[in-house]
Amino acid sequence: MHKDIVKISFHPGGQNIEVSVGTTILEAARLAGVNMAAPCGGTGRCGRCLVKIFSTQREGWLLACKTVVTDDLSVELATQPPVILETGETTAVTLDPAIQRGDKGELYHQKGFPLLPSANQGEEVLGLAIDIGTTTLVAYLYNLLDGSLLAVNSVVNGQQIFGADVISRLGYALQGQENYQKLRQRLLDSLNGLIERCCQSVGITTEWVRELVVVGNTPIMHFFLNLPVQGLAVAPFEPYQKGPFYRTAAELEVTTVPQAICYVPPFIGGFVGSDALAAALAQKFGREVTERMLVDIGTNGEILLQVGDYLLAASVPAGPALEGAGIECGMVASVGAISRVTLDYDVQVEVIGGGRATGICGSGLIDAIAEMLRLGLIDSSGKLLPPSQVPPIVSFKIKQRLKQVGENLRFVLAEQVYLSQKDIRAVQLAKAAVAGGIQLVIAETSLSNKPLSVLLAGGFGSYLNPSNALRIGLLGTQPNMNPQQVGNAAGAGAVLLLLSYPSRQRAERLCQQFIHRELAAEANFQTFFLEQMAFPTEEW
């Protein structure tokens, strides 16, 4: 019997929705508010939205973005929540928040904003520093009177169902105001949920939250601030407004804390947001004079460089390969992902969650390629070698994992997980973009062979093995690089901005000092990009 409206149920969450025939499963999931990974934005490229469907007429694994519903369906989601990075190196700071208690016990804002009167006696004065990432939101709840940390909480960014990377989300938002608002609403839902959970976790009422400091990349902050995003989608990728921004939480529809003032620091540029500025603040850019470079690798790679008075904020299009997208067995860093690889007489892997390996995430990819280079399974041009060309010291067990499948050679890491020649090429493209960018900006400075501390920030930077990143040349080929992992530097910076009003002024000055460049637009980027395509021939 033919129907126009069909019922779709999603498991294990149990959400139900009725949609018209012809809707894709991914669209239905979005309507039902189900978190479904679609890193490529639903274009059928990444294969991450594979779901198992059951109906009276069919059963099997299909891509949610490309499958049109024709009858009542039950959909089983295979994806697991990603691993979230909460910790960031914190810096000691003198407590001097924007909101203070006056002599008579009244509250005031240093910037002069009027505050709503206290709701009740014995009010605590709380603030939240929030780092909105592309995949996750992290909130730090502080007591602003004594500077104590009360809670840290995180949540998945609900916008993910509209694409894992920002460009996909921009693409979706540009299709109409309705889409834009959907994206914005998903973000607000995640944010409000997070704030509520954060306060609940320590049994404190949300009414006491007086200030929010929110940092994030430029496009997501545009969604949050309800600003138009057209300019961010096309060259020259300019923000609609640069900031800084003070808004009431009420006008931004942060409904859980309508009484709060919300501060969003300025953007450095279209691809380098307030999160990067916060990270730079936390890592003492502009304060300590020694050379430093902060690198945050995502779909978009951000490179902050300080050499003397010169402050540069650059971005490069790394693409999603290092996040596991476009890799045949790639996946995000969630349960089942191979996150560590060592090769000795055989393959040793660590799997997130400890169970069976179902894919490989970015840190695992870097490990695997670094180890394959060490054993001579890949030559420096990136070519995967057949067993007959592998050095004799390599054990037969490793050699047996080099399998020819049709025209293509692959290296088998686990029962269901392998790396193909194509995957290695995809990683080369991504790493050449990051390393090419780094080499380009370094080449313009007087750094030459001086030691350079490289601060690896963000989720990916915190989980990768720095030695292996150096082995594959992810950070370029500059000698004397000293990589350090600094965790969620943006979150740490947001905390500084919350606890110290002078820090905000410093950050705003720092933002002015940064020269912002989108390196892909520059003529000589191609030369550096191609130069960095090969892998280093030796250990650093």
Add this chain to the structure above:
Amino acid sequence: MLSFQDRVKKEILVIDGAMGTLLQQRGLPSGWCPDEWNVSHPEVIQEVHRLYLEAGADIITTNTFGAIRSKLADYGLEDRVKELNQAAVTLAKEVAKPYGALVAGSIGPLGKFLQPLGEISFDEAYQQFLEQCRAMVEAGVDLILFETFGDIGEMRAALIAAADAGNVPVVASFTFDESGRTFTGTDPETAAVVVERLGVSAIGVNCSVGPRQLADVVQRLTQSTNLPILVSPNAGMPEMIEGQTVFRETPELMADYAIRFVEYGASILGGCCGTTPLHINAIRQGVKELTLKPRHKLFGLRVASRVKTATIDPKGMPIAIGERLNPTGKKALQAEIREGKTEITRRDALAQVAAGAAILDVNVGVGGVDQVTAMERAVNAVQVLVDAPLCIDSTDPQVIEQALKNYHGKALINSVNGEEKSLATILPLAKRYGAALIGLTLDDQGIPATAKERLAVARKLMQRVEELGIPKQDLMIDTLVLTVSAQPEGVPETLNAIRYIKKDLGLTTSLGVSNVSFGLPNRGLINTAFFSMALAAGLDAAILNPQDQRMMETLRAAAVLTGRDVRAEQYIAREQAAQGGNQLSAAPEPVASTPLEVLYQAVLSGDKDNVVDHINKAIDSGLSPMELLDKALIPGIEEVGRRYGAGIYFLPQLMMAGETMTKSFERLKPELAKGPSRKLGTVILATVKGDIHDIGKNILSVMLANHGFEVIDLGKNVDNQEILQAARAHQADIIALSALMTTTMVHMPDCIAKVKEAGLPCKVMVGGAAVTDQYAREIGADGYAFDAVEAVGLAKKLVC
């Protein structure tokens, strides 16, 4: 009756051929334990032995290839090891006696691998071999033959067990594949080096391949040892015919090769799978008149990893022993050893070998750590990663023993010294596990002040080593470096001791060079100067940091100056390699001879700097520009495209080849302009409005031009209006659009619509990271290409 030891020194011996196939012909059912027939069918076993004896074999091998506990367990016969082996030896001896022939007890591999390659521990393997060897020795076997071993680690365990089982000669026979290595990668020289010191009387090669494929292995083996050599090939390569494995080499051919092997220096000849008494008889007849070829080669001190031998020759190149796998003064490495990790260890091992270390010293001396476990972990981590042999650095005999057990090669022990306690504990370990030694010139009285006294300690060390039956060339003497700032008089004594020990004792020498500079500023400078003085005095090896470029340069230069790098060959090779810079193509291309081949190779290797020269020379030699294009350049770029498609080449190689082609076209332009137009079509190329990512488009631009298209490259961030105007103005055949971002590819359908609207006759093809085949179809494009190579093919298709 003469013993094996006596006979093998005097005559060419013939050993028997296959046993298994002959038993099958006599009714052994498949799946039945062949070794069990020693008890149930003794008459059949003796019949086979007799056939080989009649054919002329001097040695027959017992039917015990699989009579070891773990293999018998497959048939539930694990408790009959002793019975089956002793029955086999007794049967064979009975038959052999009237012929005056010898009985070799055959022992095959366990069929499982030793740690770290497999699951069996050294001790477990040792126990199994010991049990089988003991049974045979008790039954009076004349010699033990370990045959068909593909893993040197297992062979070591077997030989150590055999030595403990009793005083019987032992032959170690390996099986090599067509690449000339054993299954776990050991080459013939390394196999010889490792087993020579484990008490073997002969070294052998058997099975796997036929005599033709073994020729090279046998030759290399004869040049790697002075021990007698056994060769028992299969009767050819195994072939599958109607589900049966057959071997097809004739007895005559086997005999011809046996004669050749004797000429190389082999002295025990026989056959393995597929050979019959006929083959053995032919070999017997072939070698009857031949005599032993004496071999008396000097080898120096040799140590080996599983796959490679390092030689320290008193007259050859001095070598560097990498010192960095030593936690002294290294906090990160200390922490790693405590935590039971090997990350730094592995990286430092690789880096040192890349920097030129021939041997790696391994030391795990961290306080409060179980060093036995730590040493085993470190040795296992390094021995599956780098091919440099290891030097086991410890004073604790237990730590050294654990390392030697687990090391699948011949290690160097660092160190023994003249103290009685050291001699009593370390020397037996070297003997038992077949290791070489570094001997320190100190004894119970401490470090002697003078060179003469150090020579005396060295002499004592040498005598004690030889008393145990270890050849003296396996002892290298460290004459000890004192700190020059504290004891300036010590330097000449150390250097003189090197001279005396080399001259009087004929031993090799080594030093831990960097001790000399302790307490002084700019230590590297002192180290380098002292090192060159020591090399001048004749130093053969130094324990140093190979990543210290000055030290390695000093080593290479001094080798030339002291005449140890003959004709400076290694020095020149290294310097030339350093000048060569980065070669993009990994595999060396075949040497080109004709001008066309040179040009073809220039395109493949992306030699844009020299291609114009090559073209000029080709034209001078009388070739026409058209010929260059059709017979060298175009086939070259097409091959590049093929290699790119196959994953062999990547973007840099593609781009280099493309630029080489561009240079070629520029050079040939005047000549080609005179001929007929070869233009395939005109392509308008652009990255769409709003998008600034143009690397892929730039590569396509070069590739299209190289394949004969006229390319109008409008650049990036190009408005559709401009694209249309260009298409009209140039009467384009194709518009090719690229977009990297999903937010900008939306300009593509608009462009297609405009082209249709304007009624332009050109085709539109699309590509770029954001674009998919499906998207191209949705927007009505005429084609989609994944990459530049695909795009060239698509463009060609669209214009014809």
